[in-house]
Amino acid sequence: MDSEAIKKCLEGSGLRCTPQRYAVMAFLIEHRGHPTAAEIFEGVNRVDPGCSRATTYNNLRDLVEAGLVREVAVEGRAARFDAKGTRHHHFICDRCGNVEDVEWYDVPGPASKSLGKRILRQSEVIFRGLCAKCAPRYATGSAGL
Amino acid sequence: MDSEAIKKCLEGSGLRCTPQRYAVMAFLIEHRGHPTAAEIFEGVNRVDPGCSRATTYNNLRDLVEAGLVREVAVEGRAARFDAKGTRHHHFICDRCGNVEDVEWYDVPGPASKSLGKRILRQSEVIFRGLCAKCAPRYATGSAGL
DNA sequence: TAATACTTTAGATTAAATCTAATCTGAGGC
DNA sequence: GCCTCAGATTAGATTTAATCTAAAGTATTA
Ligand SMILES: [Mn+2]
Ligand SMILES: [Mn+2]
Ligand SMILES: [Zn+2]
Ligand SMILES: [Zn+2]
Numbered sequence: 001m002d003s004e005a006i007k008k009c010l011e012g013s014g015l016r017c018t019p020q021r022y023a024v025m026a027f028l029i030e031h032r033g034h035p036t037a038a039e040i041f042e043g044v045n046r047v048d049p050g051c052s053r054a055t056t057y058n059n060l061r062d063l064v065e066a067g068l069v070r071e072v073a074v075e076g077r078a079a080r081f082d083a084k085g086t087r088h089h090h091f092i093c094d095r096c097g098n099v100e101d102v103e104w105y106d107v108p109g110p111a112s113k114s115l116g117k118r119i120l121r122q123s124e125v126i127f128r129g130l131c132a133k134c135a136p137r138y139a140t141g142s143a144g145l
Numbered sequence: 146m147d148s149e150a151i152k153k154c155l156e157g158s159g160l161r162c163t164p165q166r167y168a169v170m171a172f173l174i175e176h177r178g179h180p181t182a183a184e185i186f187e188g189v190n191r192v193d194p195g196c197s198r199a200t201t202y203n204n205l206r207d208l209v210e211a212g213l214v215r216e217v218a219v220e221g222r223a224a225r226f227d228a229k230g231t232r233h234h235h236f237i238c239d240r241c242g243n244v245e246d247v248e249w250y251d252v253p254g255p256a257s258k259s260l261g262k263r264i265l266r267q268s269e270v271i272f273r274g275l276c277a278k279c280a281p282r283y284a285t286g287s288a289g290l
Numbered sequence: 291t292a293a294t295a296c297t298t299t300a301g302a303t304t305a306a307a308t309c310t311a312a313t314c315t316g317a318g319g320c
Numbered sequence: 321g322c323c324t325c326a327g328a329t330t331a332g333a334t335t336t337a338a339t340c341t342a343a344a345g346t347a348t349t350a
Binding site for chain 3: 195
Binding site: 071072073074075076079089091094100102103105107108109110111114115116117118119120121122123124125126127128129130131132135 | 216217218219220221224234236239245247248250252253254255256259260261262263264265266267268269270271272273274275276277280
């Protein structure tokens with residue numbers, strides 16, 4: 001995605017394209033490994049030392065609210081962020097906490113009676129287990145190390 | 146679930162049935178609304194003022210590791226806990242963050258090719274949207290208030 | 291009983307995220 | 321071009337959630 005496209009994308013969602021906001025969005029598009037806010041701050045701040053922590057967090061909030069970025073909460077760890085590209089599900093590693101993309105497929109919704117008066121916006125599947133890096137260490141005891 | 150059953154349940158998972166651990170488990174069984182650790186601490190501590198914060202957190206961790214309790218991470222809020230009874234999915238409210246149970250149904254797994262070398266332990270569906278309490282306020286603008 | 295492993299405790303500490311209030315910027319009106 | 325002001329940014333303080341520490345207590349086993 002080129003810089004003009006990122007600008008369009010921000011403005012299309014009613015967000016001003018400030019240098020800091022652009023940098024946060026560009027970082028997320030370039031780093032698809034679900035970085036934490038702290039990692040994003042560090043990455044953006046290294047390039048533009050004048051981008052503060054508060055601004056990074058503010059912009060992440062704005063981007064999530066605008067629907068351009070997804071926030072993934074992980075038990076016992078910092079939240080991770082994900083520029084929404086193509087739809088996909090997530091695999092979360094029990095051991096290292098890494099979040100990985102899983103090819104999207106349609107999820108059957110709940111029975112409307114079990115949904116009641118709730119308004120459904122989205123269904124997503126979270127897969128859990130061991131990532132490719134962590135699996136061997138367990139599958140073969142600790143011999144894999 | 147009576148006190149003897151809770152004791153069995155703990156010991157069956159290799160956990161000593163201490164008064165504090167029992168109290169945490171009993172609280173979760175009695176309060177099915179997905180309380181936070183702080184709420185559990187407060188509830189348990191009110192009955193047994195000698196149960197400390199660290200012990201509440203330690204025991205929650207032990208219970209989660211033993212597979213008796215589920216931890217639910219919610220974006221931007223404290224984690225919530227859930228004594229595992231019958232299998233179910235979760236609905237998380239965009240507005241108030243409440244976690245509600247949704248009747249369980251089988252989820253089709255991902256294509257094995259998109260799973261790769263990962264080891265899958267569990268698939269769960271997270272539904273998102275507005276809970277029954279929050280839905281009216283939005284469905285009708287703010288007139289619902 | 292003695293040894294050992296497990297558990298609890300109060301309070302300190304860390305980590306994540308948010309808040310504050312002063313300052314800065316730029317799009318739109320003149 | 322200048323003005324204005326809503327929106328954006330900043331450094332640092334603060335809050336909140338969770339974990340750590342080290343000492344003391346309690347159960348299990350030898
Ligand atoms: Mn993703
Ligand atoms: Mn539940
Ligand atoms: Zn892993
Ligand atoms: Zn709600």
